[in-house]
Amino acid sequence: MGPYYAVKPDSALKRAEELIALGQEGPALLALNEVILSKRSRSIPLTVMEPMMLKYVELCVNLRQGKAVKEGLHQYRNLAQNTSVNSIEIVITKVLELSEQKVAEARAKADQIAVDVDDLEASETPESIMLSTVSGEQSKDRTDRAVVTPWLKFLWEVYRTVLDILRNNSRLEILYHQVSNKALSFCLTYARKTEFRRLCEILRNHFQNVSKYSHQPHSINLNDPDTLQQYLNVRFNQLNAAVDMELWQEAFKSVEDIYTLLTSSKRPPQPEMLANYYSKLTQIFMVGDDFLFHSAAWNKYYGIERVINKSMSEEDQSRIASIVLLSALAIPIITSTKIRPGYQEADDHRIPKHNRLSMLMGLAQHPTRTGLLKEALNKNILLRVRPEIRELYNILEVQFHPLSICKKINPIMEKLSEDPDMAKYVRPLHQVILTRLLQQLSQVYTTLKLDFVLQLASFPSPYNYDAATIEKFIMNGCKRGELNIRINHCTQSLTFESDLFAVPRNTVAEGFQLQSSPSDLMRTQLSRLGVNLNATLQMINPSIKEAAKESKTVAVQQALAGMEKEHKDALERMNIIERRKEIVETETARQERILAEEKAAAAAKKAEMEKKRMEEEQRRREEERLKRVQDEIQRDQAKRIAEEISAKTGLQLKPEEIENSDVKTLLDIKVNRLQSEQKEMSDRLKHIAKRLDHTERAFRKEEIPLLDKDYERQQKQDKAFYEAARKMELVSAKETHQHNMQVKARLERMFDDYSSYRNKLKGMHQQTNEAKQRAAEEAIQAEKQERIALWRATREELAELQRMENERRTQQEEAERKAKEEAERKATEKAAELAKWKQEDEEKRKKLDEMARKQAEREAEIEERRLRQSVPAEPKRNAYVPPAMRARAGTPSGDDGSSSSPSRGPGGFGRSSGAGAYVPPAMRRQAGGGGDTGRDGDRRSRGGFGSDRDRDSGGSWRR
Numbered sequence: 001m002g003p004y005y006a007v008k009p010d011s012a013l014k015r016a017e018e019l020i021a022l023g024q025e026g027p028a029l030l031a032l033n034e035v036i037l038s039k040r041s042r043s044i045p046l047t048v049m050e051p052m053m054l055k056y057v058e059l060c061v062n063l064r065q066g067k068a069v070k071e072g073l074h075q076y077r078n079l080a081q082n083t084s085v086n087s088i089e090i091v092i093t094k095v096l097e098l099s100e101q102k103v104a105e106a107r108a109k110a111d112q113i114a115v116d117v118d119d120l121e122a123s124e125t126p127e128s129i130m131l132s133t134v135s136g137e138q139s140k141d142r143t144d145r146a147v148v149t150p151w152l153k154f155l156w157e158v159y160r161t162v163l164d165i166l167r168n169n170s171r172l173e174i175l176y177h178q179v180s181n182k183a184l185s186f187c188l189t190y191a192r193k194t195e196f197r198r199l200c201e202i203l204r205n206h207f208q209n210v211s212k213y214s215h216q217p218h219s220i221n222l223n224d225p226d227t228l229q230q231y232l233n234v235r236f237n238q239l240n241a242a243v244d245m246e247l248w249q250e251a252f253k254s255v256e257d258i259y260t261l262l263t264s265s266k267r268p269p270q271p272e273m274l275a276n277y278y279s280k281l282t283q284i285f286m287v288g289d290d291f292l293f294h295s296a297a298w299n300k301y302y303g304i305e306r307v308i309n310k311s312m313s314e315e316d317q318s319r320i321a322s323i324v325l326l327s328a329l330a331i332p333i334i335t336s337t338k339i340r341p342g343y344q345e346a347d348d349h350r351i352p353k354h355n356r357l358s359m360l361m362g363l364a365q366h367p368t369r370t371g372l373l374k375e376a377l378n379k380n381i382l383l384r385v386r387p388e389i390r391e392l393y394n395i396l397e398v399q400f401h402p403l404s405i406c407k408k409i410n411p412i413m414e415k416l417s418e419d420p421d422m423a424k425y426v427r428p429l430h431q432v433i434l435t436r437l438l439q440q441l442s443q444v445y446t447t448l449k450l451d452f453v454l455q456l457a458s459f460p461s462p463y464n465y466d467a468a469t470i471e472k473f474i475m476n477g478c479k480r481g482e483l484n485i486r487i488n489h490c491t492q493s494l495t496f497e498s499d500l501f502a503v504p505r506n507t508v509a510e511g512f513q514l515q516s517s518p519s520d521l522m523r524t525q526l527s528r529l530g531v532n533l534n535a536t537l538q539m540i541n542p543s544i545k546e547a548a549k550e551s552k553t554v555a556v557q558q559a560l561a562g563m564e565k566e567h568k569d570a571l572e573r574m575n576i577i578e579r580r581k582e583i584v585e586t587e588t589a590r591q592e593r594i595l596a597e598e599k600a601a602a603a604a605k606k607a608e609m610e611k612k613r614m615e616e617e618q619r620r621r622e623e624e625r626l627k628r629v630q631d632e633i634q635r636d637q638a639k640r641i642a643e644e645i646s647a648k649t650g651l652q653l654k655p656e657e658i659e660n661s662d663v664k665t666l667l668d669i670k671v672n673r674l675q676s677e678q679k680e681m682s683d684r685l686k687h688i689a690k691r692l693d694h695t696e697r698a699f700r701k702e703e704i705p706l707l708d709k710d711y712e713r714q715q716k717q718d719k720a721f722y723e724a725a726r727k728m729e730l731v732s733a734k735e736t737h738q739h740n741m742q743v744k745a746r747l748e749r750m751f752d753d754y755s756s757y758r759n760k761l762k763g764m765h766q767q768t769n770e771a772k773q774r775a776a777e778e779a780i781q782a783e784k785q786e787r788i789a790l791w792r793a794t795r796e797e798l799a800e801l802q803r804m805e806n807e808r809r810t811q812q813e814e815a816e817r818k819a820k821e822e823a824e825r826k827a828t829e830k831a832a833e834l835a836k837w838k839q840e841d842e843e844k845r846k847k848l849d850e851m852a853r854k855q856a857e858r859e860a861e862i863e864e865r866r867l868r869q870s871v872p873a874e875p876k877r878n879a880y881v882p883p884a885m886r887a888r889a890g891t892p893s894g895d896d897g898s899s900s901s902p903s904r905g906p907g908g909f910g911r912s913s914g915a916g917a918y919v920p921p922a923m924r925r926q927a928g929g930g931g932d933t934g935r936d937g938d939r940r941s942r943g944g945f946g947s948d949r950d951r952d953s954g955g956s957w958r959r
Contacts, residue, residue, distance in 0.1 A: 013052045020059075029059040029068065036072050045629075046084050049076070053091050061098040064150060066157040069095060077165050081218075085171045092162055092175060096182065099155045106151040156195055159183040160202065167206045168213045170220055170227075177230045181237055188241045200238060200250050204257065207231065225267040232261050236273060239280050248287050255281060259360050271308040275301060281361070291428055293357050295327035296367040299375060321384035323421060325376050329396060330425040331369040333435045334482045373397065388412045396432065402440035406458055409433055414460070430459055434473060438483055442496040450492045575833070641666040 012035045019028035035041060036056060041049065053076050060069040073092070080087045159179065166176035180203060187196035210220045221227060235258045242251035258277060262269055269277075278301035285294035302324045305312070354366045361367075382390055392412050395405060413429065416422045434457055441448060441456075450467065457465055465473075474494075477483035486495040538545050 013055060016052075016055060016059075025059055025063060029056070029063060029065065032056040032059065033068060033072070037075055041075065042079060046080055046087055049079065050087050050090065054094055057091060057095045058098060061095065061102060061154075064154045066154055066161070069158060070161045073161060073165050081169065081171065088172065089175050092166070092179070095158055096162065096179070099151075099158045103148070103151045103155050106148045109148075152190065152192075155186065156192070159186065159199075163202060163206070168210060168216075168220055170218050173220065173227065173230065177234050180234045184234075184237050184241045188244060191245065193245055193247060196241065196245060196247060197250055200242075200253065203234070203238070204253070207257070222264060223266070225265060228261055228265040229267070232258065232265070232269070232273065235261060236276060240276070243280050243283055248284055251280065251284050255284065255360055271304055275304045275308060278304065286424065290357075291327065291331045292367060292369065292372075293361065295324070295331055295369075295372050296361055296363065298324045298327045299372060300361065303379070318384050318386060319421070321381045322386045322389045325381050325385050325393060326389055326416075326422055326425050326429075328369065328372040328376055329393060330428040330432065331372070332428060332431050333369065334431075334477050334480055388415050392429075396436055400440060402437055402444060403456065405437055405440070406433060406456060410460055430465075431473070433459075434465070434470070435477070435482070438474065438477070438485070442483070442485070446496055448494045448496075450487070450494060453494055638666055641670055644670065 012031050016028035016032050019025070019031070032052060032055065035044075035052065036049075053072065056072055057069060059065075060072065073095070076091060077088055159182070162179050163176065163183065166172045166179060169176070183199050184196075186192070187199060210222060213219050214221075235254055239251055239254040239258065242248075242254055255277070278297045281297040282294055282301060285291075285297055302320050305320060306317075358364075358366050382393065385393075389412075392409065395401075395408055395412075401408070409429075413426055416429075417426055437457055441453070454465075454467060454470065457470060459465065471487060474483060474485050474487065478485060484496065487493075488495060
């Protein structure tokens with residue numbers, strides 16, 4: 001069985017403190033390590049675990065045990081992250097404070113020697129080990145390496161461990177960002193460039209893994225604006241540190257990280273952050289000699305700075321505006337233009353780079369030198385810049401003086417070289433000046449001596465150019481298609497060639513253009529020829545001009561005639577489209593609402609089920625934990641009670657009795673044992689008390705005679721003491737009275753002077769108080785008048801504001817009323833159109849119904865006329881008469897088709913045999929589609945018709 005302190009946490013902590021008091025920190029750390037890393041630590045309450053963890057990390061820091069710190073923090077994070085996040089923060093803060101304190105102590109001990117170790121994670125080299133073995137005395141560097149560097153390594157390891165523990169946990173997110181800022185400050189304070197690069201990579205990997213672990217509980221939510229803002233703050237601190245340490249690659253990567261966060265954030269970035277962002281971009285682009293995007297960054301920074309800093313002084317505005325314009329002027333002309341088709345590979349490499357940089361700058365398209373200059377001029381920068389920079393702009397971009405451009409600009413360059421902020425633009429400006437010189441010379445001259453060009457391109461040292469440099473510059477310009485110059489070394493001359501079919505270049509148009517080039521004249525030759533021919537034709541034949549004018553007039557009249565019809569058709573089509581759109585939108589909105597309700601219901605149901613499951617799981621785990629805690633508490637109580645029983649009563653219990661007995665049984669044993677001991681003690685005390693009573697009574701009987709004698713002696717002593725004290729008091733009072741009388745007689749001589757001086761001081765004090773009182777009253781009156789004036793001014797201002805508010809409200813109400821009337825008018829017009837459309841539809845439907853009714857009547861008349869023509873004038877006797885005709889004749893018929901009266905009167909019909917009489921088809925359809933039956937009760941074949949032999953000679957059917 002292991003030691004008891006290895007099972008009991010509080011015992012382990014006490015044991016560790018005892019070992020620390022004895023100077024044995026290693027065994028103390030081992031004792032705490034066994035408790036913290038054991039599986040039983042999961043059931044230890046955090047109130048017990050936290051002090052133990054604080055002592056553990058303190059020992060780890062003192063002994064520089066980085067691995068132990070990492071294991072302990074990981075274990076404690078797993079224990080406390082679901083119950084108490086504050087406890088984790090307390091422990092981690094303690095680790096960092098102790099580590100930083102140790103580093104500060106080591107720095108003070110080493111007398112603040114600079115740390116020059118390249119890599120904190122690298123071990124000792126063989127050379128350093130051999131040198132430390134051979135050399136007897138340590139130099140400053142080796143002393144620093146031995147004293148400060150180990151603590152720096154340990155602090156760096158602690159930072160890495162803490163960041164690994166706190167990553168991807170939303171509840172530890174604030175502490176994670178605080179530690180990140182501390183780690184960045186550590187790298188910046190001690191100039192740890194290698195560790196800074198590793199720290200940036202660690203932070204970048206943590207951010208990339210956020211989406212990977214987003215499904216886990218308590219993961220980082222990048223949709224939260226506050227979370228993204230914290231990440232942005234850390235990245236801006238990283239960018240500032242990278243710029244301060246001049247790690248430009250890391251600074252550029254930090255800029256890319258910031259851009260990713262800005263595009264992901266739904267909240268607009270703060271203007272101060274954007275100003276810092278573009279300020280650092282200017283430094284990064286300047287280091288990379290990318291003057292184009294350097295100028296674009298300055299332009300962005302100037303625009304934001306003017307918005308956020310309204311109280312900027314005129315001097316600061318002039319300085320920033322001068323830098324903005326100067327950075328735009330310093331953009332090289334040759335490198336900012338397109339490359340000729342022969343150099344497509346370099347152009348393909350440059351375009352993705354510009355796309356990437358434009359994206360980081362928030363630009364929709366690539367910046368150009370001309371565009372940046374125009375944008376700067378649109379902001380009225382020329383009115384704010386320094387006079388020498390305004391003159392420089394006029395010389396380079398406005399004026400045309402190829403023979404004196406360098407002489408005019410050299411004094412300006414000297415002034416710019418004196419300013420440290422503008423001196424870095426002097427060398428690129430000389431390239432721009434040289435480009436302008438060659439471009440302007442090409443517009444005036446065809447051939448020039450090389451010595452003359454060198455004389456014109458003379459700059460003061462150290463910016464002067466020799467013949468080889470100028471030749472290289474010209475060749476580079478020709479290679480990129482900006483210049484078209486041929487150098488003749490035999491004659492030492494320059495020839496400005498003109499290609500009649502050359503593609504026009506934008507760089508020449510940027511500056512002043514004295515005359516059109518031959519290529520421009522060749523390119524516009526056909527258009528100029530067409531214009532001249534048209535003018536000549538109109539002069540020869542004036543009727544062409546009149547015909548063109550008449551055709552134009554006719555076309556305008558036709559357009560005006562068809563405009564109204566097209567306008568009406570367009571309005572009608574627009575109304576139809578609007579009605580269809582409203583129907584589609586209504587249906588779409590209904591479908592979306594239904595889908596949203598279904599999704600919301602499903603999500604709510606799923607969330608409710610997940611919540612119930614989590615609550616059930618949490619309740620089950622809590623019950624198990626409480627049960628384990630109760631069992632542990634009961635075991636501890638049983639052991640403690642057994643110890644108390646053995647210590648107080650001497651009763652020794654066996655270990656198996658303690659394990660098998662519960663707390664109640666042990667308490668009963670303890671109570672019974674204590675009750676028996678208490679009873680024995682009470683009996684013993686009764687016997688002792690009785691014996692003491694008899695002894696005390698005997699003592700008192702013996703001391704009664706002695707008390708009277710002692711009383712008499714005490715009276716005599718008190719009387720003598722009183723007499724002596726009275727005499728001493730009288731003597732002391734007499735001496736005090738005599739001394740006081742002497743003092744009074746001495747002070748009476750100066751009483752008059754004292755009274756006069758006191759009255760004088762009293763008068764002076766009274767005058768001073770009256771003057772102060774008058775001044776205070778005057779100040780109160782003046783303050784009162786000022787407050788009254790201020791109150792009146794405030795009241796007038798409030799009245800004016802109230803009046804303006806009333807006017808604004810009146811205007812707003814008037815606008816709302818007009819808008820409401822307009823909406824009501826449109827609604828009324830729309831309702832009228834709808835009613836008109838319904839009325840027209842109703843009229844069309846009525847017309848169609850009327851036409852259908854007339855058609856039906858016409859068909860009925862035609863049918864009736866046909867039937868009337870097919871019936872014989874006077875039917876023969878015994879011939880069949882259809883029921884409809886009998887009804888019109890006034891003679892009823894029976895059901896079987898025979899006449900009700902056998903006699904035949906005038907207009908009547910005789911008795912007919914229904915079996916063989918002819919029935920017209922129309923009358924059969926009116927009668928229900930079936931033929932009549934005769935006396936024999938059967939139908940004739942062929943639809944009720946008889947054969948030819950059944951007819952008689954008169955044409956009637958036989959019976």
